[in-house]
Amino acid sequence: MSDMTDHAPLDRSRLAALHARELGAFRAARPRSAALAEQARAHLPGGVPMSWMVKWPGDFPVFVDRAQGAHFTCVDGIDHIDLCLGDTGAMMGHSPGPTVEAVLAQLARGITTMLPTEDAIAVSTELSERFGLPYWQFTLTATDANRHAIRYARHLTGRRKVVVHDYCYHGSVDETFATLDAAGRTTSRRNNIGPPVDPSETTHVVEFNDVDGLERALAEGDVAAILVEPALTNIGIVLPHAGYHAAVRELATSHGALLINDETHTICAGPGGVTRAEDLHPDFLVIGKSIGGGIPCGTFGFTAEVADRIARSVDLEDIDVGGIGGTLAGNGLSMAAMRATLEQVMTQDAFDHMVPLAQAWADGVQAGIDSVAAPWHVTRLGARAEYNFSAEPPRNGREAHDADDFELQQYLHLYALNRGILLTPFHNMALMSPSTTRGDVDAHTVMFDECLRELFSRP
Known part of the structure; x- marks a missing residue:
């Protein structure tokens, strides 16, 4: 249960300041990706091979060196827990x-x-x-x-x-x-x-x-x-x-x-x-x-x-x-x-591993939400789970759309990325693979809790 039953509304100026801090950390940690992004702009609009890739958080995309299972390593040598998994394209893990x-x-x-x-x-x-x-x-x-x-x-x-x-x-x-x-x-x-x-x-x-x-x-x-x-x-x-x-x-x-x-x-x-x-x-x-x-x-x-x-x-x-x-x-x-x-x-045994991990991820996110009494919710479908910025699950697409907050979403994704965790850029979705571990899930739980406590902390 929450220990902050009457938290103040989200402070937009605080959000902006935290976002600026995270952008600075992102740039400092990824000089090789930054250089490749600059080089890419010569012949790739936005420096990316498809326009939607500019929607990733940060000033430039993270360039991947190699991906295996539920992790990938970027060209700057940073290991990432991949909870995006190609937005389902790599749901069974990278290169099974x-x-x-x-x-x-x-x-x-x-x-x-x-x-x-x-x-x-x-x-x-x-x-x-x-x-x-x-x-x-x-x-x-x-x-x-x-x-x-x-x-x-x-x-x-x-x-x-x-x-x-x-x-x-x-x-x-x-x-x-x-x-x-x-x-x-x-x-x-x-x-x-x-x-x-x-x-x-x-x-x-x-x-x-x-x-x-x-x-x-x-x-x-x-x-x-x-x-x-x-x-x-x-x-x-x-x-x-x-x-x-x-x-x-x-x-x-x-x-x-x-x-x-x-x-x-x-x-x-x-x-x-x-x-x-x-x-x-x-x-x-x-x-x-x-x-x-x-x-x-x-x-x-x-x-x-x-x-x-x-x-x-x-x-x-x-x-x-x-x-x-x-x-x-x-x-x-x-x-x-x-x-x-x-x-x-893509077997039943694989899903028997993936679905409980998605439930554990959802439970961890819910615990973080409860810790600050944020008016958000978590929804799970099999091996996929997602949090949304409304107190109750939406009944339709319009309600889900109206509850979205692009500025907040970009900050949360960048905060996670700076701590080696990748979410899907278009929404707050996490996907489990046969290679995902409980340690991967727990790392997200810790990161998410720390993020919300800082975001909603009182002066």
Whole structure:
């Protein structure tokens, strides 16, 4: 319980002073990263290979020298506990042994041929057993898989719109960069870069956990697909209310829309994600990132009924030019990585190790919050946990968004980074891997408690 039941509100001037101190410590500890960042700016905008990398805390990104398991070492020789893990891409740890061995063997046999390998059979069989969908196709990213599933849904239903949740995340799928305005109308999200059309032409946005709102959107009669994460994950973890997924499934069926579950992040719930844990029954399922152990991959599965409808409606002559595919899709290297990762790394035993660690991390964070009576909360989903700046867990993406505090978030992330702990830059998320140890978790608990006691200390 808290020993400071009436703490003062967060002092913004104190936050600014502490942040300035941490920036100075960051610069002093990382001269090699600073030099590389300056060199990188000659040909990389912002000094980074992709624009979102400028969002890391600090004046420049930390350049990585090597990563293994649940740790990485930067070019300045500093060891870091990695609780970001590639924002799920390295959820099974950096360079897991079985995946590396399989990839090295496949490199010598051929990387990409536009022809199948035996691994494709093994991977599709394993995915079918995990998620309950019999048919699978492969891409290089979950974004591509989402795009393909949406295209098929439009093709099969003859409808043009997609339903998504407010503040969802499905990669760079155009239809998902939409939000609700103050009047409850679908509009473009802030800083949506170069949308091809107004999102209201392609998308209905509804709040997560809002069954009535979903039913109103479906009643328009123009919805081809409902694209959902079984739990919101990129705006803070927002969990479904009891019965919500059953209602979504029932409404999709009754209104003739196809249901797409995107498990790319929610695979943290277990070997079969939330779909298996909650016995969900989507028409399509999308996943990427983690199942290749770090090698780029993506896949989407679908029901026998969907497979039959596709087979009867897509001509062989045009099967390669209809917007589904890519010459590197299903390449031998990705298939070898997925087979090894699924069969030998992403196992039930791995989750039996990871999930208790996530609970211990959440308990440690909650203890830190309680010690200063901060009006924050912690939420966990399987091997993933996150703290948010509101007293109660949000019911939907809007509530999670409104509780965010970018200035505070940047400080907390920088404080952790200066003490050798990496969190995901976009939110306050920690992810456990098979290589994560209780010592790693305890180090975060100590750091977080010290951080909050200093931040909320009284004069």
